[in-house]
Amino acid sequence: MSALETAVSKDGLKRVVIEPVTRVEGHGKVTLLVDEQHQIQQARLHIVEFRGFEKFIQGRPYWEIPVLVQRLCGICPVSHHLAAAKAVDQIVGVKQLTATSNNLRRLMHFGQTLQSHAVHFFHLASPDLLFGFNDDVSHRHILSVIAEHPEIGMQGIQLRKYGQEVIKAIAGKRVHGNAAVPGGMNKALSKEDHAFLLKDIDQIIAWSQGAVDLIKKVHLNNRQFHYDFARIETNMLSMIREDGALELYHGGLRARKPNGETIFDHLDYCNYFNVIHEEVRPWSYMKFPFIVSEGTEKGWYRVGPLARVNNCDFISTPKAEQERQIFKELEQGKPVQSSLAYHWARMIEALHSAESIKELLLDERTMGNDLVTTGEKQFEGIGVIEAPRGTLFHHYQIDDNDLITKANLIVSTTNNNQAMNESIRQVANQYLSGRELTEGLLNHIEVAIRAYDPCLSCATHALGKMPLLVEIVDEQGEQLDSLYKNSQGDISRA
């Protein structure tokens, strides 16, 4: 853990606030404490929202949960929908879905992973990657990408749209539909929707491949920089298929040390609470999970595309597997620890999602009508899934009357809490310390956060509308300086 988590003494330090952090999902802020020599003494990422889902679903009937909790997020509601549905399957005593329901849930999940990864890469991250972190802020956004690289901008929009069409075909709506019910699904895939999706899938795979090629080029063109930027050496946690393949919907848990050594493997996720605990720190609403056997100091870990592509032994679809092998060469087969490699791993997963969508569309079981399985009621259910941003845990208990009595959610971004904090401290040390702060330098902090694609509130994101205020105040709270960016991207010094 970095010494920059808490300054030794706050005397004489200036406080710099980046709020809100832009081009991430939801609201967060970064505070920096800076001394007179411009040395950074403390850096923290705060999640300023508090949403209380765990509390307000108490007392509701369990079958409502998959529909209620998906409202946690406007970007990847399907993840919450499916994680909750898996927990509810356990509550109704269903261990095995029908092949059709299983395929439909997977299809929906791949649709969502594709669209979420596309949004992040093209809409949120590509301005930094294509124009540079120091590019003028009034230029560094998706509209410039569309203007100057129209084909890339268009592909991003189309990939996202396709992923959403997959979701809509299954859940009735692109965002916040309903599909999963206790023990299965509520609707078969129609022939029309199937034909509609199949028609474009080869193009989608080609564009996904193009996205991998693009990020690979960007990364390798500036290899050392990408290696160093916000680099931290961490444990990695992800779901894994029985045979060691990359798995996003259902499998055991695998955790590895920074050097790749196994901490646990194929662990039944119903025992997650024995291996993962959450630490509360007074300065943040977001908890800090850690792997129990490694302790709080060393037990924190990363989840999401980087962890998954690092942790798996192979990827089941050919194009993505080929890309994984190239990716793994980056650090000679050892776990890739470069934070900016998240972008690369994310696009490998987008490609895998597109390939998997095709496989599922060609699998005739997907078109079946046998949708719901029943079983014997249980009083507890745990659902775990690999959401686009990482491992997502839903855990519920119910009473005799079928009402929820207890809920525990560990969302993907929470798993990355410590890692994001460590990454910004790394950047603060590397780029900001000793220098006068500029918007471009502060953007370096945001770039580090953005690599994780955090969903800070699991809320919809108004792209380009998010103003940014950076204030420098002295210890009396007196404002010394401030930079303000309005929703048009104009910067002024207040």
Next chain:
Amino acid sequence: MENIITIDEQMIPFKTGQTIMDAAMEAGVYIPHLCHNPEFEPHGSCRVCVVKVNGRMMSSCTTKATAGQKIENNTPELQENRRCLTQMLFVEGNHVCPGCEKSGNCQLQAVAYYTEMLSPRFQHFYPYRELDPTHPDVIIDFNRCILCELCVRASRDIDQKNIFAMSGRGIKAHLIINSPTGKLGDTDLNVNDKAVQVCPVGAIIKRKQGYMNPIGERFYDQAPIDEMGDIAEPHAGAKHHD
């Protein structure tokens, strides 16, 4: 004089004894309503069906049709009144449509769409109301009850069980259950009782149905309520109370 009334300039015939609502329903003219169900005695409590009869505000479900009445129904003024009433119903309870299993099959929601309700307008009451989950087949979510008394009427008049009743007055009025514990589990309610079928909103719900009805196939996914009519309609084609 012939038995004819006009609703928004349209000539509508009626039979002696019919209400304006009966005549309108029979002619396929939609007058928004929530507490009315043609199978039961009119109640006149939700006020959503108020129309202007010869210039005076009257509830159409309780006003008898008489020859020559000139009735205004679909006017901006009346729509605004109805929207306002709907908004009051929404803020008085806890209606979280996005998570409600009745969504798409709910008359209150459908009337809100029909009256173009875009905001709650009033401050939410956010009342604290617990569910009654004690019955093996039926759950009552009091958060969504709009006090239409259809379950009260159905249980009393058709099921002959008198399971439901109203208590309190004015803003304190609320649905209660006639059992020693006040709980549904201690009544002889059966899931097939009329009282369970008539709820126009998501207050009385059958267990384990949840979201089995997919988006796109729900009742009001097909067309708005002025074309679809009531979801709680007792039997297809019922247009007036017997």
